[in-house]
């Protein structure tokens with residue numbers, strides 16, 4: 020039994036200081052005189068890692084010993100954010116480390132800012148996966164988050180002359196101290212080739228898959244600590260490698276390129292994250308990435324299960340596998356293949372296990388985001404899976420025929436195969452048939468799923484459908500992001516709210532305490548001051564922390580209507596130009612968000628925001644009353660700066676389009692008030708905080724359906740609303756684009772002649788609502804009351820509540836507390 024030195028686990032300032040110095044020397048190979056800030060960050064990171072390893076390995080040991088049921092979250096994306104501070108908070112050693120670093124003559128904030136966040140996701144779906152991993156560990160639920168270890172994550176965004184420019188995200192170039200490679204757990208994944216059936220020596224009909232090439236999957240594990248518990252779960256991300264470094268057979272027969280491109284293909288598989296959020300590009304590499312990590316993960320689960328002396332009969336009792344949208348849904352066919360072809364289970368038993376094992380979460384209603392693969396491409400890459408999908412479909416449609424005899428319409432709308440055009444595999448249908456539960460991510464979204472996108476499935480299999488409204492982790496989005504507000508809250512109601520967010524309600528007891536309201540305002544102002552400093556340092560723009568910080572940060576997409584926000588800004592600008600002594604509430608409009616590189620309308624909206632900002636920010640007649648800021652490279656790290664500093668949260672999507680939203684929750688938790696439509700989780704936030712503490716506007720889904728049914732002509736609004744017309748005409752005139760009236764033509768035409776997302780229809784309601792916001796902000800005492808109530812009533816939106824619901828409704832798992840071995 021190796022005696023663990025205190026140096027590795029000790030928490031005294033002295034021990035920590037020595038550990039940092041030791042790691043600088045022994046791991047970074049540096050002494051202070053030549054050490055860089057990054058060297059000190061790495062030395063600190065390894066010092067912290069040492070203090071979580073015991074929890075991690077202990078957790079693993081307990082899970083193995085107790086043969087626990089594991090939740091396996093399959094997600095093509097994880098937006099974990101920077102690890103250091105989150106791990107210090109979850110370990111409860113932030114203060115000790117801060118002192119040890121200070122006493123080492125170092126500045127902790129500088130080291131924190133050194134960390135490059137792993138941007139292994141696009142937006143909401145990826146960040147939700149990481150919030151859920153934090154809650155699973157904090158609730159002591161045994162879990163593994165399976166995904167892809169992209170060498171290059173979401174691009175870094177730079178703004179050049181107002182335009183988005185994508186920069187490769189080399190997040191691994193300086194090493195990653197928070198992961199451990201597990202080459203001993205590597206698995207092989209097949210691609211292409213063909214199948215052949217044979218009779219095994221018991222005369223059973225069997226199928227073997229003879230692949231064209233095989234790729235090796237190497238797992239890298241990252242510890243996911245729970246908050247102040249001994250649990251540390253794992254995020255296991257797969258990297259692809261060539262099986263054999265060089266295929267000499269091919270080389271010897273002169274097929275030099277064949278010998279090499281195997282290697283290249285294998286390495287390219289997990290090279291880069293697809294930067295699309297919603298509109299999909301049916302690229303073969305995307306399907307290869309999806310199949311690769313899903314096959315690695317399912318083989319890994321089966322190995323873990325068999326190692327514990329189980330048979331696969333009770334696999335579904337030991338593994339609850341959640342499909343994070345359709346991206347991993349090939350898993351349904353892959354588990355069938357593994358059970359039938361590799362472990363020789365009969366079809367019926369294999370299907371029973373598969374359906375019980377999987378749950379499917381849908382995150383979007385946008386038709387263009389629904390994954391469907393051309394049969395040709397699919398069959399070429401995954402010949403055995405296509406056979407299995409045909410068999411699944413045959414048996415499923417037999418069921419459909421029983422319920423709807425002779426109803427071919429039903430058959431073709433439910434089929435896993437879209438027979439139209441050059442035929443497609445509908446991945447959402449495979450996920451629905453192969454899962455025992457299907458859920459949306461907010462009440463309205465789950466209702467709309469049942470009424471529209473998955474209507475036929477709901478009518479056929481109503482018992483499968485449920486809802487689990489999204490949530491966010493209060494650890495990262497309050498304690499890590501907003502320590503000042505967290506301390507103020509804890510000073511009033513203690514710290515239990517961090518583990519049990521419903522306790523925030525106790526804050527209502529202090530609402531009549533003027534002193535507390537004053538403290539509340541001071542914290543907000545301090546955080547706004549910090550963001551103002553950041554904006555000045557990064558962009559050279561001076562904004563006043565006394566102005567109303569009106570913030571919209573999220574991916575750029577027409578349904579999120581960042582351009583409606585711009586129409587409000589231009590209208591205010593016009594009002595001041597017409598009446599320079601107009602008394603308006605000074606506002607700082609802050610935007611942030613990336614556009615998918617191929618999504619030109621979204622990129623044009625970024626240019627429009629920056630173009631309007633240039634004019635407004637430099638117009639002496641406007642002065643301090645309006646400022647427009649586009650923060651480049653919006654990611655988790657920047658989100659942690661922005662959410663605490665907002666007064667107003669913009670959640671203005673066209674009703675029925677934003678499945679849930681999670682930024683809306685982060686803003687309200689940090690005391691921002693919301694201006695929003697009756698969409699996604701906005702509805703539930705308004706229910707919880709009280710309609711009097713929420714600025715609602717716009718058409719509801721049913722009103723939109725009526726408007727579309729009667730024929731929506733955006734020009735009617737343009738011609739009948741002078742302020743709207745003036746704003747559009749000003750853009751069209753080239754006023755914001757150095758006279759080039761054509762620059763935003765595409766955007767303006769899409770509004771004037773189609774306006775699919777109903778900006779014109781909601782314009783006046785939005786403007787009127789914004790006026791109510793301005794009036795309300797004038798009464799700071801009342802505004803502060805509403806702000807406190809927003810925070811106090813957000814308990815429901817903790818990802819802990821969401822995870823408890825998944826455990827009860829879908830996974831049927833329960834906590835496994837971990838005792839630390841002394």
Ligand SMILES: CCc1ccc([C@H](C)CC(=O)N[C@@H]2O[C@H](CO)[C@@H](O)[C@H](O)[C@H]2O)cc1
Nearest residue numbers: 143144296297299382460677678679680681
């Ligand atoms: C294939 C390209 C692609 C990539 C990502 C996606 C995601 C489903 C998009 C996404 O992130 N959806 C967001 O998921 C959040 C978490 O549930 C919700 O809060 C957002 O409303 C939803 O837009 C679709 C298509």
